[in-house]
Amino acid sequence: MPRLNPDNLQRALDLIALYPQPRSALIPILHILQEQDGYLSEDGMNHVGELVGLEAVEVRGTASFYDMFHFEPVGRYLIAVCTNIACMLQGAYRLLEHAEERLGVAPGGTTADGMFTLEDAECLALCGNAPCLTVNWRFFGDVDPEGFDALTDDLRNGRLDDEVPPHGTLIRVRRSVGLAAAGPTDEATPQSAEVGADVDAGPAPHRSTGPAVELSTHRTTTATNVVDAAHLEGRQ
Numbered sequence: 001m002p003r004l005n006p007d008n009l010q011r012a013l014d015l016i017a018l019y020p021q022p023r024s025a026l027i028p029i030l031h032i033l034q035e036q037d038g039y040l041s042e043d044g045m046n047h048v049g050e051l052v053g054l055e056a057v058e059v060r061g062t063a064s065f066y067d068m069f070h071f072e073p074v075g076r077y078l079i080a081v082c083t084n085i086a087c088m089l090q091g092a093y094r095l096l097e098h099a100e101e102r103l104g105v106a107p108g109g110t111t112a113d114g115m116f117t118l119e120d121a122e123c124l125a126l127c128g129n130a131p132c133l134t135v136n137w138r139f140f141g142d143v144d145p146e147g148f149d150a151l152t153d154d155l156r157n158g159r160l161d162d163e164v165p166p167h168g169t170l171i172r173v174r175r176s177v178g179l180a181a182a183g184p185t186d187e188a189t190p191q192s193a194e195v196g197a198d199v200d201a202g203p204a205p206h207r208s209t210g211p212a213v214e215l216s217t218h219r220t221t222t223a224t225n226v227v228d229a230a231h232l233e234g235r236q
């Protein structure tokens with residue numbers, strides 16, 4: 001599905017409506033495209049370019065600046081093992097070698113069943129819990145080979161589906177945003193941005209006529225029981 005489906009197209013249009021210039025919505029729309037397809041296809045980027053008024057080369061040139069975008073299909077779970085200095089000193093290369101053996105792929109490779117892509121990553125900013133890795137941008141710290149096996153078993157069997165969405169989906173929380181560009185202001189209710197209204201908790205009081213969009217980059221803190229949750233909370 002190289003182009004945005006109807007639901008995602010509407011999300012993209014809602015995002016564009018938030019900004020004075022449509023191109024300002026480029027990055028969040030690219031995240032929607034990647035969430036949908038698992039990577040940024042040429043067709044998909046062309047489509048996004050049409051939506052925001054940019055040439056395809058401008059879309060690709062911008063997207064290629066960012067590590068979190070992929071231009072080839074990746075596995076359902078992108079496992080990035082940090083091998084930078086703190087993790088290296090704590091056994092990161094032993095962990096990476098074990099991951100290669102366990103998954104049967106080298107860094108950059110994807111397992112034949114399309115479940116896992118393995119990456120050798122630079123510092124993931126979780127040095128205090130070295131060696132560490134991320135799975136679709138969710139942190140896992142103090143990972144030893146046995147922990148890696150347990151983690152991949154959990155992922156393969158769907159036991160972490162609530163914590164680790166596929167293909168690096170960023171969105172975990174619905175955010176209601178009202179900006180001046182989004183629509184007329186209600187005089188009786190001050191212009192404001194309502195942030196962090198949880199989907200399960202229902203929408204927060206909405207004081208703007210702007211569209212509600214899913215825009216959050218909230219990262220789960222419960223994906224791992226080996227990382228101190230309070231420590232992670234401080235990172236968000």
Ligand code: FES
Pocket residue numbers: 082083084085086087088122123124125126127128130132
């Ligand atoms: S060196 Fe591995 S997270 Fe910083």
